[in-house]
Amino acid sequence: MVEKRIDPEDGAAYTYDELAAFYKGKFKAKAIDAYWESCVAAKKGKAKTKEAEPKAKAKVKAKAKVKVAAKPKAQSRKTLTDDDLETDGPLAKEIASVIPYYPYKKLEKFYDVQGLLKHPRLFNAMCSVMAKRYKKLGATKIVGFEARGFLFTPVAIKLRVPFVMLRKAGKMPNTISSAPYTKEYEGLDVMCVQKGAIEKGDKVILIDDLVATGGTLCAGIELMKGCEAEVTECSCMVEIKALKGRDRCIKAGAKAVWGFISEDILTEAAALGDDYEDDGKPH
Numbered sequence: 001m002v003e004k005r006i007d008p009e010d011g012a013a014y015t016y017d018e019l020a021a022f023y024k025g026k027f028k029a030k031a032i033d034a035y036w037e038s039c040v041a042a043k044k045g046k047a048k049t050k051e052a053e054p055k056a057k058a059k060v061k062a063k064a065k066v067k068v069a070a071k072p073k074a075q076s077r078k079t080l081t082d083d084d085l086e087t088d089g090p091l092a093k094e095i096a097s098v099i100p101y102y103p104y105k106k107l108e109k110f111y112d113v114q115g116l117l118k119h120p121r122l123f124n125a126m127c128s129v130m131a132k133r134y135k136k137l138g139a140t141k142i143v144g145f146e147a148r149g150f151l152f153t154p155v156a157i158k159l160r161v162p163f164v165m166l167r168k169a170g171k172m173p174n175t176i177s178s179a180p181y182t183k184e185y186e187g188l189d190v191m192c193v194q195k196g197a198i199e200k201g202d203k204v205i206l207i208d209d210l211v212a213t214g215g216t217l218c219a220g221i222e223l224m225k226g227c228e229a230e231v232t233e234c235s236c237m238v239e240i241k242a243l244k245g246r247d248r249c250i251k252a253g254a255k256a257v258w259g260f261i262s263e264d265i266l267t268e269a270a271a272l273g274d275d276y277e278d279d280g281k282p283h
Contacts (some may be wrong), residue, residue: 005039010131010158011124012080013042022135026160042079085129092261095122099238099261100270104278111238111266113148113209124154126237129260131158134205137232141204143224145191145216146171148209152237155207164197164204166220176226178219191219198227211236211259214245218252225253233258238266 004013014022016036023032084091098119104110116123130152134142142156143164156163168189169177175192198204206220217234224231231254239246239259246257 004042005036006042006079007039009160010135011128012132080125080128080132084125085132087258087260088262088265091122091125091129093265095126095237096261096265097268098122099266100268101266102270102272102276109263109266111210111263112270113151113237115268116237117151126260127152127154127158130155130207130235133235133258134233135159137205138203139205139232140202141198141229143193143198143204143206143220145206145208145220149207151209152207162197164193166191166193166206166223168192176223178223189216189219191216191223193223193227198224198229200228202227202229203232204229206231206234206254208236210238210240211245211249211257212240212243214243214248214252217245217249217254217257221249221252221254231255235259237261238263 002015004015005019006013007019019036019039020029020032023035027035080091083089086092095116099111099113099115101109101111116126134155139159139161141162141164142152142159143166144150144152146165146167150165153163165172167175169192172192172194174195176195178191202224204224206217206224208216211217211234214234217236221231221234233256234249234254235258237259238261239257240263241259242263246259249257
């Protein structure tokens with residue numbers, strides 16, 4: 001079997017060829033070799049690293065300007081398995097268990113991502129799943145929607161690719177605007193991207209916390225098409241399949257749509273006290 005090692009950037013296992021292909025052009029071959037030597041072997045039981053001369057490591061680090069990662073502590077990171085990468089798999093179910101739903105703005109179930117943010121280990125694991133997926137897709141830009149899509153900036157950091165913000169009208173200078181789109185709650189909105197942030201030929205991942213009707217994502221797709229970029233995937237942590245946002249995004253021009261957690265496993269109702277307020281305003 002071909003040996004695989006854990007890339008500390010996303011906690012996932014890769015062969016040398018896979019790792020070298022991703023970092024090619026970003027670092028020199030010697031630096032990539034040194035990085036591979038520092039990675040933990042993806043084996044059952046306690047992982048071990050190959051020994052290397054500290055001085056040699058330091059020399060390569062200084063020359064290539066890349067930090068060679070030290071061996072992680074045994075319990076500092078969850079190693080992702082193939083099952084963990086699957087929609088509604090073991091990791092998805094663990095994350096779903098900490099995402100409660102509330103009645104909110106006439107919705108019976110509003111899934112609250114704040115629940116996940118209370119659990120840093122799970123949040124990091126979610127970002128690692130995304131990073132591993134997008135690395136294989138060859139993403140050149142991660143494009144996040146205001147506001148909860150911005151939570152996933154760690155994915156871009158793990159991949160070492162730029163993160164681009166899509167914001168509502170009037171929030172940043174020198175922008176290109178989408179056509180108005182219908183929001184999941186009520187009313188219309190407009191999405192904007194800064195000129196020059198997306199380049200012709202970019203392979204972008206449009207990322208948000210949730211896809212429902214797909215209106216927001218479709219506005220982003222049209223913006224990316226206007227910049228002559230490829231929407232490699234519309235990607236969301238949660239997908240509400242019944243609202244058929246996936247079909248709408250594919251029709252708009254996305255090559256693929258991916259959701260990690262479906263509403264089928266989001267079954268945790270929030271405990272509502274007598275002081276519960278729907279949207280922060282007194283009833």
